[in-house]
Amino acid sequence: MATVYYTDDHEWISVDNGVATVGITDYAQEQLGDLVFVELPEAGKSLSKGDAAVVVESVKAASDVYAPVDGEVTAINEKLNDDPALVNSAATGDGWLWKMKLADESQLEGLMDEAGYQALIG
Amino acid sequence: MGDTGELKQLPLKNLHESAGARFGGFAGWSMPITYPAGVMKEHLHTREHAGLFDISHMRLFDVAGPDAEGVLARACPLDPGQLSTGQSKLTLLLNEAAGILDDLIVTRLGADRFKVVANAGNADSDEAHLRALAKGHDCTIAPLDRVFLALQGPESEAVLKACGIDLSHLYFMQGFEPRDGWFTSRSGYTGEDGFELALPAADAGQLAEKLLADERVMWIGLAARDSLRLEAGLCLHGQDIGPDTTPVDAALLWAIPKELRDGGPYVGSQALVAARAAGAARKRVGLMPEGRQPVRAGTPLVDANGAAAGQITSGGFGPSAGAPVAMGYVATDLIKSEAELFAEVRGNRIPVRIHSLPFTPHRYRKG
Numbered sequence: 001m002a003t004v005y006y007t008d009d010h011e012w013i014s015v016d017n018g019v020a021t022v023g024i025t026d027y028a029q030e031q032l033g034d035l036v037f038v039e040l041p042e043a044g045k046s047l048s049k050g051d052a053a054v055v056v057e058s059v060k061a062a063s064d065v066y067a068p069v070d071g072e073v074t075a076i077n078e079k080l081n082d083d084p085a086l087v088n089s090a091a092t093g094d095g096w097l098w099k100m101k102l103a104d105e106s107q108l109e110g111l112m113d114e115a116g117y118q119a120l121i122g
Numbered sequence: 123m124g125d126t127g128e129l130k131q132l133p134l135k136n137l138h139e140s141a142g143a144r145f146g147g148f149a150g151w152s153m154p155i156t157y158p159a160g161v162m163k164e165h166l167h168t169r170e171h172a173g174l175f176d177i178s179h180m181r182l183f184d185v186a187g188p189d190a191e192g193v194l195a196r197a198c199p200l201d202p203g204q205l206s207t208g209q210s211k212l213t214l215l216l217n218e219a220a221g222i223l224d225d226l227i228v229t230r231l232g233a234d235r236f237k238v239v240a241n242a243g244n245a246d247s248d249e250a251h252l253r254a255l256a257k258g259h260d261c262t263i264a265p266l267d268r269v270f271l272a273l274q275g276p277e278s279e280a281v282l283k284a285c286g287i288d289l290s291h292l293y294f295m296q297g298f299e300p301r302d303g304w305f306t307s308r309s310g311y312t313g314e315d316g317f318e319l320a321l322p323a324a325d326a327g328q329l330a331e332k333l334l335a336d337e338r339v340m341w342i343g344l345a346a347r348d349s350l351r352l353e354a355g356l357c358l359h360g361q362d363i364g365p366d367t368t369p370v371d372a373a374l375l376w377a378i379p380k381e382l383r384d385g386g387p388y389v390g391s392q393a394l395v396a397a398r399a400a401g402a403a404r405k406r407v408g409l410m411p412e413g414r415q416p417v418r419a420g421t422p423l424v425d426a427n428g429a430a431a432g433q434i435t436s437g438g439f440g441p442s443a444g445a446p447v448a449m450g451y452v453a454t455d456l457i458k459s460e461a462e463l464f465a466e467v468r469g470n471r472i473p474v475r476i477h478s479l480p481f482t483p484h485r486y487r488k489g
Contacts (some may be wrong), residue, residue, distance in 0.1 A: 034162040035346065036439035036446075039468070056466065057416050059161045059439045060345045070467075078143045 005108055006117035007068045013084060017106060019074065024056065024065060024087065027121045033058045035084040039100060040076040047071060047081040049107060056087065069099035069107040070097050130478055132178050133269050133323040135331035137330055141341050142390070144439065148344055151179040155345040164346035165441040168312055169399045169482070170273040171266060173342035174333055179242035182305065182320050183249070185228075186235045188329030189259035197255050197425040199369070199378040201390045204343040205230040206488045209381055210295040210307050214369060215248060216390030221365035222372060224248050225357065228299040236303055237277060239318075241359050254427035268305075270295050270328035274350075277338045282317065285332045289317055301325075309361065311347065311352025313484045353440045353447055355408060355479030361419055362406060362435040362449060368394065371402040371451065402454055404432060409463075409478040411472050412435075417465040422450060422476065434465060443481045452476065 002016040010028035013019045029035070037057040047053050047067035054065040076098045080086060087095035102108075112120065128151040138145070143154035149279065154176065156166065167173055167249045185194060191202040200211040205211060210229040214222050224244040229237045245265070252263045257272030268380045273282060282289055289306060292298070294315070310316040321329065333339045348358070364373045375383060375398075379436065385391050411417045421434040430483045437448030450464065457476060464471040 033156055034160050038416065059165075059349055059416075059441065060155075062416070064417060081414075113487070 005111035007111055009066055011068050015070050018102050020102055021096050021098055021099050022056050024091055026091045028093040035087050038080040040085045041073050043073050045073045070103035073098050074101050075099040132176055132328055134176055149179055154343045156345050158339045161345040162441050164342045165349050168275045168342055168350055169338055169442050171338045172273055172277040172281045174339050175272040175342050175347055177272050178270045180270050181240045182268055183238040184264040185238050187261035188234050189261040190234050190236055193256045193261045195257055195387050197252055199382045201379050204312045206382040208296050208298050210297045217392055220368040220390035220393035222363045225272035225359055231286050234403055243360055268320040269323045270320045272310055272318045274312040276311045276315055276317045281336050281338050287365045294486035312350040312358055313480055315485055315487045349438055353443055353481045368397045371404055404451040405452050407452050408477040409450055409474045410477040411465055411474045412445045416469055417448050421465045421467055424464050424466055431456050431463055440481055448479045
């Protein structure tokens with residue numbers, strides 16, 4: 001059973017067996033507006049917490065999505081190359097961004113749970 | 123979108139709020155950036171139906187008096203004597219170096235009466251500049267307190283007619299005063315047929331509600347206004363043109379009557395003639411990036427060897443073009459030699475090719 005965590009930067013991290021799937025929250029996609037391009041990392045890339053891992057581009061602007069924890073990219077959501085709007089329509093489902101193998105599971109402790117995140121966005 | 127506390131508020135702010143607008147700062151104003159439909163739908167709706175824009179951040183001036191024509195002829199590379207009553211013209215406010223202080227729409231309303239529409243960010247400096255030029259002349263420069271609405275898109279005329287405002291006699295770039303305190307012209311900033319209406323706030327609120335009751339109309343925010351004007355190849359002052367660009371490098375000589383391109387009574391005339399003689403080292407062009415990744419304002423352009431070739435001044439995704447679109451300045455010799463060009467985005471080189479402007483054809487109603 002996966003556990004879902006959230007960051008202050010409006011990302012969600014669903015962790016199952018040491019592998020995290022990362023995306024942006026519904027709140028974040030709504031703030032960004034219609035996405036037209038997603039620049040994904042390459043599989044195998046090592047990310048440190050706070051690295052700009054992905055760039056999501058709306059009609060108007062480009063925004064970084066940061067790595068919430070350390071780890072290595074194991075998969076990217078290739079569907080987004082053809083259909084970046086999936087992040088708008090299914091931010092917490094089919095619109096996921098990348099999967100990573102966690103380097104240090106203890107980093108998850110600093111993240112929020114669903115209730116904490118809901119309190120953040122009000 | 124940042125703190126909007128210090129920003130000027132639109133008179134129709136309540137209407138925008140109840141429509142669910144998301145606000146952001148632009149040129150000192152708190153402006154609706156998007157509505158719940160989102161920039162993509164707003165953009166496409168405008169091209170297909172009729173989009174309603176609150177552009178009250180733009181400033182309208184009355185320029186009037188026996189010397190009004192002379193003052194405008196000094197301020198702009200424009201021959202006001204050639205404007206017939208009811209005719210509008212895009213013109214430029216130049217400095218002595220022929221740098222572009224602002225782009226304006228001037229409409230003649232009578233023998234010694236003109237309306238001038240200025241950009242929000244330049245309105246105060248434009249006013250000071252015009253006042254300085256009017257000093258000692260019999261000409262008043264009066265900013266007007268109006269709500270300014272634009273209705274843009276192919277169904278605009280029909281929608282206004284259904285609201286009791288028949289503007290079918292106007293052609294593109296014609297304007298008049300349909301009622302006391304109102305000013306209307308058939309013009310816009312989207313490349314579509316449409317109208318701009320300046321009117322007192324009380325009238326404007328009523329008109330906006332009437333228009334929005336028509337299912338062909340929806341509010342359109344500043345984000346879609348930007349993508350619409352970019353696809354239409356229209357310049358945003360402060361971004362694509364400014365005091366450091368001349369009409370020669372900005373490729374805006376078409377806005378200057380032929381007989382004034384070789385000199386005239388306007389400020390910046392000598393510098394313009396010199397700039398034309400010297401030729402532009404760089405020129406504003408439309409640019410289409412390969413692939414789907416947008417290139418944004420400020421992105422450097424390089425040639426195949428990585429040498430500096432120019433810069434993007436406006437860029438984003440064109441919802442009607444279905445692709446990223448941009449404009450910017452490119453070294454003239456590279457334009458002539460049709461050199462390969464690349465935009466440097468976060469360490470990647472994206473091929474871009476020069477594309478004629480506009481990206482989507484203008485659909486003005488011309489006479």
